[in-house]
Amino acid sequence: MNKGALALLIHGGTxxxxxxxxxxxxxxxxxxxxxxxxxxxxxxxxEVCYAAVWKPRSGxxxxxxxxxxxxxxGAGVDALMxxxxxxxxxLVRVAVGDLTARMTEYVVLHVLMHHRQExxxxxxxxxxxxxxxFQWPASAISVGIMGMGTLGSDAADVLRRxxxxxxxxxxxPKQLEGISCFHGNAQLDTFLQRTDILVCxxxxxxxxxxxxxxxxxxxxxxxxPMGAPALINAGRGGLQNEADILxxxxxxxxxxxxxxxxxxxxxxxxxxxWTNPKVVLTPHNAADTDPDEISKYVARQIERFEAGGALxxxxxxxxxx
Amino acid sequence: MNKGALALLIHGGTxxxxxxxxxxxxxxxxxxxxxxxxxxxxxxxxEVCYAAVWKPRSGxxxxxxxxxxxxxxGAGVDALMxxxxxxxxxLVRVAVGDLTARMTEYVVLHVLMHHRQExxxxxxxxxxxxxxxFQWPASAISVGIMGMGTLGSDAADVLRRxxxxxxxxxxxPKQLEGISCFHGNAQLDTFLQRTDILVCxxxxxxxxxxxxxxxxxxxxxxxxPMGAPALINAGRGGLQNEADILxxxxxxxxxxxxxxxxxxxxxxxxxxxWTNPKVVLTPHNAADTDPDEISKYVARQIERFEAGGALxxxxxxxxxx
Numbered sequence: 001m002n003k004g005a006l007a008l009l010i011h012g013g014t015x016x017x018x019x020x021x022x023x024x025x026x027x028x029x030x031x032x033x034x035x036x037x038x039x040x041x042x043x044x045x046x047e048v049c050y051a052a053v054w055k056p057r058s059g060x061x062x063x064x065x066x067x068x069x070x071x072x073x074g075a076g077v078d079a080l081m082x083x084x085x086x087x088x089x090x091l092v093r094v095a096v097g098d099l100t101a102r103m104t105e106y107v108v109l110h111v112l113m114h115h116r117q118e119x120x121x122x123x124x125x126x127x128x129x130x131x132x133x134f135q136w137p138a139s140a141i142s143v144g145i146m147g148m149g150t151l152g153s154d155a156a157d158v159l160r161r162x163x164x165x166x167x168x169x170x171x172x173p174k175q176l177e178g179i180s181c182f183h184g185n186a187q188l189d190t191f192l193q194r195t196d197i198l199v200c201x202x203x204x205x206x207x208x209x210x211x212x213x214x215x216x217x218x219x220x221x222x223x224x225p226m227g228a229p230a231l232i233n234a235g236r237g238g239l240q241n242e243a244d245i246l247x248x249x250x251x252x253x254x255x256x257x258x259x260x261x262x263x264x265x266x267x268x269x270x271x272x273x274w275t276n277p278k279v280v281l282t283p284h285n286a287a288d289t290d291p292d293e294i295s296k297y298v299a300r301q302i303e304r305f306e307a308g309g310a311l312x313x314x315x316x317x318x319x320x321x
Numbered sequence: 322m323n324k325g326a327l328a329l330l331i332h333g334g335t336x337x338x339x340x341x342x343x344x345x346x347x348x349x350x351x352x353x354x355x356x357x358x359x360x361x362x363x364x365x366x367x368e369v370c371y372a373a374v375w376k377p378r379s380g381x382x383x384x385x386x387x388x389x390x391x392x393x394x395g396a397g398v399d400a401l402m403x404x405x406x407x408x409x410x411x412l413v414r415v416a417v418g419d420l421t422a423r424m425t426e427y428v429v430l431h432v433l434m435h436h437r438q439e440x441x442x443x444x445x446x447x448x449x450x451x452x453x454x455f456q457w458p459a460s461a462i463s464v465g466i467m468g469m470g471t472l473g474s475d476a477a478d479v480l481r482r483x484x485x486x487x488x489x490x491x492x493x494p495k496q497l498e499g500i501s502c503f504h505g506n507a508q509l510d511t512f513l514q515r516t517d518i519l520v521c522x523x524x525x526x527x528x529x530x531x532x533x534x535x536x537x538x539x540x541x542x543x544x545x546p547m548g549a550p551a552l553i554n555a556g557r558g559g560l561q562n563e564a565d566i567l568x569x570x571x572x573x574x575x576x577x578x579x580x581x582x583x584x585x586x587x588x589x590x591x592x593x594x595w596t597n598p599k600v601v602l603t604p605h606n607a608a609d610t611d612p613d614e615i616s617k618y619v620a621r622q623i624e625r626f627e628a629g630g631a632l633x634x635x636x637x638x639x640x641x642x
Contacts, residue, residue, distance in 0.1 A: 098458055101459060101483070101484045102456070102458060105436070105437060105459060105483060106437070108429065108433060108483065109430070109437055112430040113430065116426060116427070118430075121602075121603055122443070122601075125595060125602045130586070130587035130588055130604045131604060132605065132606040132609065133606075135423070135606055137422065137423060137611065158482060161479060162422070162426060163422045265451070274449045275449075279446075281442075281446045283452060283453040285453040285454075290458065
């Protein structure tokens, strides 16, 4: 076994993401490579060339003197990038088709829930009221997606197919068929003003910290056919100013919100989000990708890297994602 | 004004479908044609060549001796076909893109709600429980659509794009890219056995009356990754054996159901569907098409018919749809 070993540093996963499950998957796909699930007293730190991590503790990765590549087992690398002790080797983030497909499911589901007035219809059922309301067509609604990378572009494509008017906003210019593309700070207000349902899939960086604040939300289409615009955040909790969002829901600036992520997770029991009737809350499960897909993806990248090929989806430290 | 007049017979519409709203729309699109909204004592029955109807009363249409074409303002013509006094002139049913798009919205929304465990997640929110569950990917779920006409085919296409395995079952053979197509009684069981989420968009005919009964539902995939299969009916209430559906929900044959239609509408306050925690109930609003689109469609068909062209979407009395 001469191939560089892989260390797994996995903390705080759900049942589906248990460290043991990851270990078993990586053993399957790294056939003649040693895989250590840490902590493991038998692990020889000098042999470790690769690390696959989920919420590693600050400083943990500095223990491996011969580390060559780090793999983050999710799409968001904000916590890692904030760690000043992070080794200066390439960091790869996960971009597998399965993760994209699951995020698109989530975005399409929640856009349709707000578009089709699901909160109202569920309340009607609870109250035993047969009371259909006027329903506008998808063609009357503009969905605006912030973050038009792999995830945003795929969701945009399905929403367009469903008949919505779709806009995208990103840091750098994009061109996508049937989507109105905006970019940069100069075009942000134009993008917001036309938007009835705002979907946030941005990476969390110093620039996007608390970008979902009153100033931004107040610029959404004030004449929405929906009555008031809706917000869907499946990016990161750090993108939210949560006090502002609650205020905007309260004063009608926002008509509804679907939130998958929060500043503090699990969301504390006393958070007002739990009981706000305008909030559709999910426990950070928008795109809970299967370890099967991700372990195969990491193993493929290591093989290619060792054969002299280039790594994919390497994080740009300057950009932060 | 020599063109044949149009009579509107509209009963029991929702706010969006008020008779006055229809009258105003038809006045806009039938520029030099007389439009009577019945009852109207000034209406000359002999001048009426066309009738556009929504839930007309039995015998009402027999009052027009020179009737040439009847237009039904929705997709379902079951009530009309059951009327033995119906004049023997062509009956056209509505097939506009707007109706198709709205039905696809409904089907995709409700498939995703069951796939993504929305009833569980809403209960978790009410109970302030941050408790993500294992989430299977769309590629693990077979959606089976009964009724593969314009509506079923369009919904199938979007579901396929979302990554679901999609099958269709129809009376006559179909071929659709990426969809496993079954037809006729001989292939019904094979279709059902693979199905995790059953979507019913069938027309109501003597053959499909109460087709959604225990015998059929018990054939759905017993080893579904979802635990138990789900039913979505956005066709007609008459397709349902409602006692059987309640029993199947109760004994676990079905895990969940989205029902938009019922044998009796509005659903009576004492119906057990209102409070069944496995039921997602909507007030027959799956595809509440805009009168704008339908009135334009009817006016276009009349113009073409008078110019010697063929009518589209004429109901086949033998088939019943």
